[in-house]
Amino acid sequence: MATPSLNLPLIDLSSTDRAATAKSIRQACVEHGFFYLINHGINDFVVNSMFRESNKLFDLPLSEKMKLEKGKTNRGYTPPYAQTLDLSSKFKGDLKEGFYIGPIKDRNSPNQWPSKESLPAWRETMESYYEKTMNVGSRLISLIALALNLDENYFTKIGALDPPKAFLRLLHYPGEISESDKGNYGASAHSDYGMITLLVTDGVPGLQICREKDRYPQLWEDVPHVEGALIVNIGDLMERWTNCTFRSTLHRVVAVGKERYSAAFFLVPNYECVVECLESCCSETSPPRFPPIKSGDYLMERFRRSYGY
Numbered sequence: 001m002a003t004p005s006l007n008l009p010l011i012d013l014s015s016t017d018r019a020a021t022a023k024s025i026r027q028a029c030v031e032h033g034f035f036y037l038i039n040h041g042i043n044d045f046v047v048n049s050m051f052r053e054s055n056k057l058f059d060l061p062l063s064e065k066m067k068l069e070k071g072k073t074n075r076g077y078t079p080p081y082a083q084t085l086d087l088s089s090k091f092k093g094d095l096k097e098g099f100y101i102g103p104i105k106d107r108n109s110p111n112q113w114p115s116k117e118s119l120p121a122w123r124e125t126m127e128s129y130y131e132k133t134m135n136v137g138s139r140l141i142s143l144i145a146l147a148l149n150l151d152e153n154y155f156t157k158i159g160a161l162d163p164p165k166a167f168l169r170l171l172h173y174p175g176e177i178s179e180s181d182k183g184n185y186g187a188s189a190h191s192d193y194g195m196i197t198l199l200v201t202d203g204v205p206g207l208q209i210c211r212e213k214d215r216y217p218q219l220w221e222d223v224p225h226v227e228g229a230l231i232v233n234i235g236d237l238m239e240r241w242t243n244c245t246f247r248s249t250l251h252r253v254v255a256v257g258k259e260r261y262s263a264a265f266f267l268v269p270n271y272e273c274v275v276e277c278l279e280s281c282c283s284e285t286s287p288p289r290f291p292p293i294k295s296g297d298y299l300m301e302r303f304r305r306s307y308g309y
């Protein structure tokens, strides 16, 4: 049976009617946990430059990339099979390789960069993409606060974005796969861990979502490419904050026999921030479903399990 395709909502970040935009965001997050963001202001040149440099990094020999291997602070290169997003997967790991870039100004945990000799424009290009996406993410978070009937600066005021914490993960999925990897995934089924994720892809298909995670059998639907749009999805900590009013939707990347590049920007709450049910999302009849948890504790545990350490 062919996989159905979805018509996810389109949210226009340039709209001056913030109340109407917040309303559309609320509907998208309640119904899908995924939407397209258009008119976000990150121009094609910035996105294309990011992909061009990302391509160059993944083209380096494995031995070169392994010199930049990610440590426990989550910055640097992750080879194929390093992570298994679906903890029930029978394969030795997901097919993707990746590269994490953390907060640019974080002096305690510096990023790793390829040498200027091998990739002279790399760092500058990635820092520029990171800053621009962070800016879009912050604007979106204030609209999400409005969508939750909160003050637009709510998440900044409670320290979730102070200082902002986000990881840009460049991803590369192989085209051809070996016999033993038949049935394996580029990225196996998972939901993201943080507040929101802002994703761009090179247009090669593969991303699918499953809206009802508890339904059996699961129904997976293709997320079509929309030129120029970012794909935004809600993460698990936002789902906890909203007492499941907003959905953190299960998704995966299937192997389509074609090489694929994407870049996921994970906006996560500052590690010191305590995530607990928002007042606007609980009532006597709908009490909090999760106990309060420190963002850093939650995220470290999720990372640890997916990387098997």
Ligand SMILES: O=C(O)CCC(=O)C(=O)O
Pocket: 169, 171, 187, 192, 199, 201, 207, 251, 252, 253, 262, 263, 264
């Ligand atoms: O590459 C994609 O389209 C999705 C990646 C993803 O879901 C992730 O890295 O969390």
Ligand SMILES: [Fe+2]
Pocket: 190, 191, 192, 251
């Ligand atoms: Fe994801």
